[in-house]
Amino acid sequence: MSRIxxxxxxxxxxxxxxxxxxxxxxxQGPKGLLxxxxxxxxxxxxxxxxxxxxxxxxxxxxxxYGLYRALIHNMVVGVSVGFKSTLELVGVGYKANVxxxxxxxxxxxxxxxxxxxxxxxxxxxxxxxxxxPLVHLECIDKQLLGQVAAKIRSLRKVEPYKGKGxxxxxxxxxxxxxxxxxx
Numbered sequence: 170m171s172r173i174x175x176x177x178x179x180x181x182x183x184x185x186x187x188x189x190x191x192x193x194x195x196x197q198g199p200k201g202l203l204x205x206x207x208x209x210x211x212x213x214x215x216x217x218x219x220x221x222x223x224x225x226x227x228x229x230x231x232x233x234y235g236l237y238r239a240l241i242h243n244m245v246v247g248v249s250v251g252f253k254s255t256l257e258l259v260g261v262g263y264k265a266n267v268x269x270x271x272x273x274x275x276x277x278x279x280x281x282x283x284x285x286x287x288x289x290x291x292x293x294x295x296x297x298x299x300x301x302p303l304v305h306l307e308c309i310d311k312q313l314l315g316q317v318a319a320k321i322r323s324l325r326k327v328e329p330y331k332g333k334g335x336x337x338x339x340x341x342x343x344x345x346x347x348x349x350x351x352x
Contacts, residue, residue: 174238178245179218196247197248200248201247203247210233252309252314255305256304259336263276263333267304292306
């Protein structure tokens with residue numbers, strides 16, 4: 170049995186959790202509305218300020234109810250606080266520019282890369298003086314935010330010799346020594 174699945178989800182004030190037909194859980198808060206389809210073998214008990222998930226005596230439900238507890242918890246946190254991710258562009262001449270939902274990146278290629286972001290993701294570019302450019306991403310959906318950040322990182326992966334590329338802020342890159350000459 171899942172240790173995470175046994176824990177109840179605390180619902181902060183201003184957030185409402187409701188069950189819709191077809192096994193859909195809807196979470197609404199000050200930042201927006203999210204929905205998630207729940208497997209039919211998992212029972213969801215919604216009270217005033219707590220949400221509990223209980224597996225039915227099936228092997229499948231015992232394997233999944235920890236996952237669904239984490240998904241619902243992420244929905245509650247997303248509509249109340251939101252999620253943020255910051256990417257750092259490390260390299261000479263690397264730049265980022267945001268115009269609405271269009272993110273333009275200059276990552277050392279012969280051309281600039283234009284990436285259309287989903288409407289739910291809010292991006293801002295920052296160019297601190299004497300430091301690497303930063304791209305700040307905000308969203309209420311943790312999964313979507315992670316997918317967008319992974320897509321941006323895949324455009325220029327961090328290489329281990331010089332450490333150039335797109336990385337998360339504070340990410341530690343293991344560096345390799347490189348070639349050495351014989352004497």
